[in-house]
Amino acid sequence: MSVQVYWEDVSEGMELPSLVNETTTRQLVQYAGASGDFYEIHYDKDFATNTGLPGVIIHGALKNAFLGYLMTDWAGELGWLRKLSCQYRGMDYPGIPLTAKGVITRKYQDGEALLVDCDIMLENPEGEINTPGTATVELPSRNNF
Amino acid sequence: MTTPDSFLTETMISEAIGSESSPVTSKIEAGAIIRFAEAIGDTNSIFNDEIMARKSRYGGLIAPPTFLRSIKTIPPEIPFEIPFHRILDAGSSWEYFHPVRANDAITAIGKVIDINERNGRLGLMVFMTTEISYTNQFNELIATQVNTTIRY
Numbered sequence: 001m002s003v004q005v006y007w008e009d010v011s012e013g014m015e016l017p018s019l020v021n022e023t024t025t026r027q028l029v030q031y032a033g034a035s036g037d038f039y040e041i042h043y044d045k046d047f048a049t050n051t052g053l054p055g056v057i058i059h060g061a062l063k064n065a066f067l068g069y070l071m072t073d074w075a076g077e078l079g080w081l082r083k084l085s086c087q088y089r090g091m092d093y094p095g096i097p098l099t100a101k102g103v104i105t106r107k108y109q110d111g112e113a114l115l116v117d118c119d120i121m122l123e124n125p126e127g128e129i130n131t132p133g134t135a136t137v138e139l140p141s142r143n144n145f
Numbered sequence: 146m147t148t149p150d151s152f153l154t155e156t157m158i159s160e161a162i163g164s165e166s167s168p169v170t171s172k173i174e175a176g177a178i179i180r181f182a183e184a185i186g187d188t189n190s191i192f193n194d195e196i197m198a199r200k201s202r203y204g205g206l207i208a209p210p211t212f213l214r215s216i217k218t219i220p221p222e223i224p225f226e227i228p229f230h231r232i233l234d235a236g237s238s239w240e241y242f243h244p245v246r247a248n249d250a251i252t253a254i255g256k257v258i259d260i261n262e263r264n265g266r267l268g269l270m271v272f273m274t275t276e277i278s279y280t281n282q283f284n285e286l287i288a289t290q291v292n293t294t295i296r297y
Protein backbone atom coordinates (compact mmCIF):
# COMPACT_ATOMS: atom_id res chain seq x y z
CA MET A 1 0.00 0.00 0.00
CA SER A 2 1.24 3.48 -0.82
CA VAL A 3 1.75 6.58 1.32
CA GLN A 4 -1.36 8.49 2.41
CA VAL A 5 -2.46 11.14 -0.09
CA TYR A 6 -3.66 14.53 1.20
CA TRP A 7 -5.89 17.11 -0.46
CA GLU A 8 -3.01 19.60 -0.63
CA ASP A 9 -0.95 17.12 -2.66
CA VAL A 10 -3.41 16.69 -5.52
CA SER A 11 -4.44 18.78 -8.49
CA GLU A 12 -6.80 18.59 -11.43
CA GLY A 13 -5.33 16.61 -14.30
CA MET A 14 -3.25 14.42 -12.01
CA GLU A 15 -3.30 10.73 -12.85
CA LEU A 16 -3.93 8.11 -10.21
CA PRO A 17 -1.45 5.24 -9.86
CA SER A 18 -2.78 2.50 -12.13
CA LEU A 19 -3.42 -1.11 -11.19
CA VAL A 20 -3.31 -4.11 -13.51
CA ASN A 21 -5.43 -7.19 -13.06
CA GLU A 22 -5.26 -10.26 -15.22
CA THR A 23 -8.42 -12.17 -14.43
CA THR A 24 -8.34 -15.94 -14.61
CA THR A 25 -11.33 -18.29 -14.89
CA ARG A 26 -10.41 -19.38 -11.38
CA GLN A 27 -10.89 -15.79 -10.18
CA LEU A 28 -14.31 -15.71 -11.89
CA VAL A 29 -15.29 -18.82 -9.93
CA GLN A 30 -13.87 -17.34 -6.74
CA TYR A 31 -15.81 -14.12 -7.35
CA ALA A 32 -18.99 -16.07 -8.09
CA GLY A 33 -18.63 -17.82 -4.75
CA ALA A 34 -17.78 -14.68 -2.80
CA SER A 35 -20.53 -12.56 -4.36
CA GLY A 36 -23.26 -15.15 -4.81
CA ASP A 37 -23.58 -14.35 -8.52
CA PHE A 38 -23.69 -17.80 -10.07
CA TYR A 39 -24.83 -16.77 -13.54
CA GLU A 40 -23.32 -19.38 -15.86
CA ILE A 41 -22.01 -16.91 -18.45
CA HIS A 42 -19.11 -16.32 -16.09
CA TYR A 43 -17.81 -19.90 -15.77
CA ASP A 44 -19.72 -22.29 -18.08
CA LYS A 45 -18.28 -21.92 -21.57
CA ASP A 46 -21.05 -23.87 -23.34
CA PHE A 47 -23.71 -21.81 -21.61
CA ALA A 48 -21.90 -18.61 -22.54
CA THR A 49 -21.51 -19.53 -26.20
CA ASN A 50 -25.15 -20.67 -26.40
CA THR A 51 -26.22 -17.17 -25.42
CA GLY A 52 -24.12 -15.77 -28.27
CA LEU A 53 -21.00 -14.79 -26.35
CA PRO A 54 -17.53 -15.79 -27.60
CA GLY A 55 -16.69 -17.29 -24.21
CA VAL A 56 -17.12 -16.72 -20.49
CA ILE A 57 -17.10 -13.05 -19.55
CA ILE A 58 -15.98 -11.13 -16.48
CA HIS A 59 -18.83 -10.15 -14.14
CA GLY A 60 -19.61 -6.47 -14.51
CA ALA A 61 -19.59 -6.25 -10.72
CA LEU A 62 -16.04 -7.64 -10.63
CA LYS A 63 -14.94 -4.86 -12.97
CA ASN A 64 -16.72 -2.45 -10.64
CA ALA A 65 -14.71 -3.99 -7.79
CA PHE A 66 -11.42 -3.40 -9.64
CA LEU A 67 -12.34 0.27 -9.95
CA GLY A 68 -13.23 0.33 -6.24
CA TYR A 69 -9.82 -1.16 -5.49
CA LEU A 70 -8.14 1.54 -7.61
CA MET A 71 -9.91 4.22 -5.58
CA THR A 72 -9.52 2.84 -2.06
CA ASP A 73 -5.87 2.09 -2.70
CA TRP A 74 -5.33 5.69 -3.76
CA ALA A 75 -7.53 7.29 -1.09
CA GLY A 76 -5.66 5.45 1.67
CA GLU A 77 -6.87 4.81 5.19
CA LEU A 78 -7.74 8.48 5.79
CA GLY A 79 -9.52 9.05 2.49
CA TRP A 80 -13.21 8.16 2.07
CA LEU A 81 -14.75 6.99 -1.19
CA ARG A 82 -18.04 8.87 -1.41
CA LYS A 83 -19.16 7.82 -4.85
CA LEU A 84 -18.24 5.12 -7.34
CA SER A 85 -19.95 4.70 -10.64
CA CYS A 86 -19.31 2.69 -13.79
CA GLN A 87 -21.01 1.37 -16.90
CA TYR A 88 -20.40 -1.89 -18.71
CA ARG A 89 -20.28 -0.82 -22.35
CA GLY A 90 -18.62 -3.99 -23.58
CA MET A 91 -17.48 -7.41 -22.51
CA ASP A 92 -14.12 -8.20 -20.98
CA TYR A 93 -12.68 -11.68 -20.85
CA PRO A 94 -10.40 -13.67 -18.55
CA GLY A 95 -6.79 -14.02 -19.67
CA ILE A 96 -6.64 -10.43 -20.89
CA PRO A 97 -5.04 -7.94 -18.48
CA LEU A 98 -7.14 -4.91 -17.58
CA THR A 99 -5.50 -1.72 -16.36
CA ALA A 100 -7.49 0.34 -13.89
CA LYS A 101 -6.70 4.01 -14.44
CA GLY A 102 -7.97 7.34 -13.23
CA VAL A 103 -7.47 11.07 -13.55
CA ILE A 104 -8.59 13.89 -11.26
CA THR A 105 -11.10 16.07 -13.07
CA ARG A 106 -12.13 18.38 -10.26
CA LYS A 107 -10.77 19.50 -6.91
CA TYR A 108 -13.27 21.35 -4.71
CA GLN A 109 -14.84 21.86 -1.30
CA ASP A 110 -18.35 21.03 -0.23
CA GLY A 111 -18.83 22.69 3.13
CA GLU A 112 -15.93 21.34 5.18
CA ALA A 113 -15.39 18.32 2.98
CA LEU A 114 -12.34 18.38 0.71
CA LEU A 115 -13.27 16.50 -2.43
CA VAL A 116 -11.92 15.30 -5.73
CA ASP A 117 -13.86 13.94 -8.67
CA CYS A 118 -12.12 11.47 -10.96
CA ASP A 119 -12.74 9.88 -14.33
CA ILE A 120 -11.85 6.21 -14.03
CA MET A 121 -11.69 3.32 -16.45
CA LEU A 122 -10.55 -0.19 -17.20
CA GLU A 123 -8.42 -0.36 -20.32
CA ASN A 124 -7.44 -3.52 -22.19
CA PRO A 125 -4.12 -4.02 -24.01
CA GLU A 126 -5.71 -2.77 -27.26
CA GLY A 127 -6.47 0.56 -25.60
CA GLU A 128 -10.21 -0.16 -25.53
CA ILE A 129 -12.18 1.06 -22.56
CA ASN A 130 -15.27 -1.07 -21.99
CA THR A 131 -15.83 0.08 -18.45
CA PRO A 132 -15.76 3.86 -18.00
CA GLY A 133 -16.74 5.45 -14.72
CA THR A 134 -16.40 8.23 -12.20
CA ALA A 135 -15.56 8.47 -8.52
CA THR A 136 -15.62 11.06 -5.75
CA VAL A 137 -13.20 10.88 -2.84
CA GLU A 138 -13.07 12.93 0.35
CA LEU A 139 -9.42 13.48 1.22
CA PRO A 140 -7.78 14.41 4.51
CA SER A 141 -5.93 17.68 4.93
CA ARG A 142 -2.38 17.98 6.21
CA ASN A 143 -3.76 20.80 8.38
CA ASN A 144 -6.15 18.57 10.32
CA PHE A 145 -5.19 17.03 13.65
CA MET B 146 -34.23 -15.31 -33.28
CA THR B 147 -36.80 -12.59 -33.83
CA THR B 148 -37.98 -10.45 -30.98
CA PRO B 149 -41.04 -8.22 -30.90
CA ASP B 150 -40.71 -4.54 -31.74
CA SER B 151 -42.16 -3.46 -28.45
CA PHE B 152 -43.12 -4.98 -25.12
CA LEU B 153 -43.62 -2.21 -22.54
CA THR B 154 -46.78 -0.17 -22.52
CA GLU B 155 -47.22 3.21 -20.78
CA THR B 156 -49.34 1.45 -18.13
CA MET B 157 -46.69 -1.17 -17.43
CA ILE B 158 -44.04 1.53 -17.09
CA SER B 159 -46.07 3.55 -14.60
CA GLU B 160 -46.98 0.40 -12.67
CA ALA B 161 -43.38 -0.72 -12.40
CA ILE B 162 -41.81 2.56 -11.37
CA GLY B 163 -41.93 2.91 -7.60
CA SER B 164 -42.32 -0.85 -6.95
CA GLU B 165 -40.39 -1.72 -3.84
CA SER B 166 -38.94 -5.02 -2.70
CA SER B 167 -39.46 -6.59 0.70
CA PRO B 168 -36.55 -5.77 2.98
CA VAL B 169 -33.91 -8.46 3.61
CA THR B 170 -31.47 -8.30 6.49
CA SER B 171 -28.08 -9.99 6.27
CA LYS B 172 -25.54 -10.51 8.98
CA ILE B 173 -22.12 -9.40 7.77
CA GLU B 174 -19.45 -11.95 8.55
CA ALA B 175 -15.72 -11.23 8.81
CA GLY B 176 -15.03 -14.36 6.75
CA ALA B 177 -17.31 -13.18 3.96
CA ILE B 178 -15.56 -9.80 3.84
CA ILE B 179 -12.14 -11.47 3.67
CA ARG B 180 -13.29 -13.96 1.04
CA PHE B 181 -14.68 -11.11 -1.07
CA ALA B 182 -11.46 -9.07 -0.75
CA GLU B 183 -9.44 -12.13 -1.81
CA ALA B 184 -11.75 -12.77 -4.77
CA ILE B 185 -11.29 -9.25 -6.12
CA GLY B 186 -7.56 -9.31 -5.44
CA ASP B 187 -7.58 -6.42 -2.97
CA THR B 188 -4.88 -7.02 -0.36
CA ASN B 189 -5.60 -3.91 1.74
CA SER B 190 -5.30 -5.01 5.37
CA ILE B 191 -8.47 -3.15 6.46
CA PHE B 192 -10.41 -5.62 4.29
CA ASN B 193 -8.33 -8.70 5.11
CA ASP B 194 -6.67 -8.62 8.52
CA GLU B 195 -8.78 -8.21 11.67
CA ILE B 196 -5.82 -7.36 13.88
CA MET B 197 -4.34 -4.76 11.50
CA ALA B 198 -7.84 -3.37 10.84
CA ARG B 199 -8.35 -2.86 14.59
CA LYS B 200 -5.37 -0.49 14.59
CA SER B 201 -6.85 1.57 11.75
CA ARG B 202 -9.23 4.53 12.05
CA TYR B 203 -12.10 2.10 11.55
CA GLY B 204 -11.26 0.07 14.63
CA GLY B 205 -12.02 -3.17 12.86
CA LEU B 206 -12.54 -5.00 9.59
CA ILE B 207 -14.58 -3.12 6.99
CA ALA B 208 -15.84 -4.24 3.61
CA PRO B 209 -14.54 -3.18 0.18
CA PRO B 210 -16.83 -0.73 -1.70
CA THR B 211 -18.69 -3.24 -3.85
CA PHE B 212 -19.06 -5.91 -1.13
CA LEU B 213 -22.74 -5.09 -0.75
CA ARG B 214 -23.30 -6.83 -4.11
CA SER B 215 -22.88 -10.06 -2.17
CA ILE B 216 -25.74 -9.55 0.27
CA LYS B 217 -29.16 -10.88 -0.53
CA THR B 218 -31.61 -8.46 -2.10
CA ILE B 219 -35.13 -9.36 -3.18
CA PRO B 220 -35.94 -7.90 -6.61
CA PRO B 221 -38.86 -5.44 -6.51
CA GLU B 222 -42.05 -7.17 -7.57
CA ILE B 223 -43.43 -5.66 -10.75
CA PRO B 224 -46.96 -6.60 -11.84
CA PHE B 225 -45.91 -8.28 -15.09
CA GLU B 226 -43.29 -10.74 -16.23
CA ILE B 227 -40.54 -9.69 -18.61
CA PRO B 228 -40.36 -12.49 -21.21
CA PHE B 229 -36.64 -12.05 -21.88
CA HIS B 230 -34.47 -14.31 -19.79
CA ARG B 231 -30.99 -13.26 -20.76
CA ILE B 232 -29.71 -10.61 -18.41
CA LEU B 233 -26.78 -8.25 -18.61
CA ASP B 234 -25.61 -5.81 -15.99
CA ALA B 235 -25.34 -2.33 -17.51
CA GLY B 236 -23.69 -0.61 -14.58
CA SER B 237 -23.92 0.66 -11.03
CA SER B 238 -23.64 3.98 -9.23
CA TRP B 239 -22.80 3.76 -5.57
CA GLU B 240 -22.93 6.38 -2.86
CA TYR B 241 -21.31 5.62 0.49
CA PHE B 242 -22.15 7.20 3.85
CA HIS B 243 -20.75 4.81 6.46
CA PRO B 244 -18.50 1.73 6.33
CA VAL B 245 -19.85 -1.81 6.38
CA ARG B 246 -18.37 -3.56 9.40
CA ALA B 247 -18.05 -7.21 10.34
CA ASN B 248 -21.04 -8.18 12.52
CA ASP B 249 -23.27 -5.45 11.16
CA ALA B 250 -26.81 -6.39 10.16
CA ILE B 251 -27.52 -4.71 6.84
CA THR B 252 -31.04 -4.38 5.47
CA ALA B 253 -31.43 -4.01 1.71
CA ILE B 254 -34.54 -2.58 0.03
CA GLY B 255 -34.80 -2.12 -3.73
CA LYS B 256 -37.04 0.25 -5.64
CA VAL B 257 -37.59 0.47 -9.40
CA ILE B 258 -36.78 3.99 -10.50
CA ASP B 259 -36.87 3.55 -14.28
CA ILE B 260 -37.90 1.04 -16.89
CA ASN B 261 -37.75 1.44 -20.66
CA GLU B 262 -37.04 -0.48 -23.83
CA ARG B 263 -34.82 -0.10 -26.83
CA ASN B 264 -34.29 -1.98 -30.08
CA GLY B 265 -30.68 -2.72 -30.81
CA ARG B 266 -28.06 -5.21 -31.85
CA LEU B 267 -29.42 -7.82 -29.43
CA GLY B 268 -33.04 -7.30 -30.49
CA LEU B 269 -35.59 -5.79 -28.12
CA MET B 270 -33.97 -4.92 -24.79
CA VAL B 271 -35.72 -3.93 -21.56
CA PHE B 272 -33.64 -1.66 -19.33
CA MET B 273 -34.59 -1.59 -15.66
CA THR B 274 -32.99 0.67 -13.07
CA THR B 275 -33.31 -0.18 -9.40
CA GLU B 276 -32.13 1.83 -6.44
CA ILE B 277 -31.07 -0.34 -3.50
CA SER B 278 -30.79 1.31 -0.09
CA TYR B 279 -28.70 -0.37 2.58
CA THR B 280 -29.23 0.48 6.26
CA ASN B 281 -27.48 -0.97 9.29
CA GLN B 282 -28.73 -2.10 12.71
CA PHE B 283 -28.60 1.51 13.97
CA ASN B 284 -30.91 2.56 11.14
CA GLU B 285 -28.07 4.50 9.52
CA LEU B 286 -28.14 4.67 5.74
CA ILE B 287 -24.87 2.95 4.83
CA ALA B 288 -24.95 3.17 1.04
CA THR B 289 -27.14 3.25 -2.03
CA GLN B 290 -26.62 1.42 -5.30
CA VAL B 291 -28.40 2.46 -8.48
CA ASN B 292 -28.10 -0.48 -10.85
CA THR B 293 -29.34 -0.97 -14.40
CA THR B 294 -29.92 -4.36 -15.95
CA ILE B 295 -30.71 -5.23 -19.53
CA ARG B 296 -33.05 -8.11 -20.33
CA TYR B 297 -33.11 -9.34 -23.89
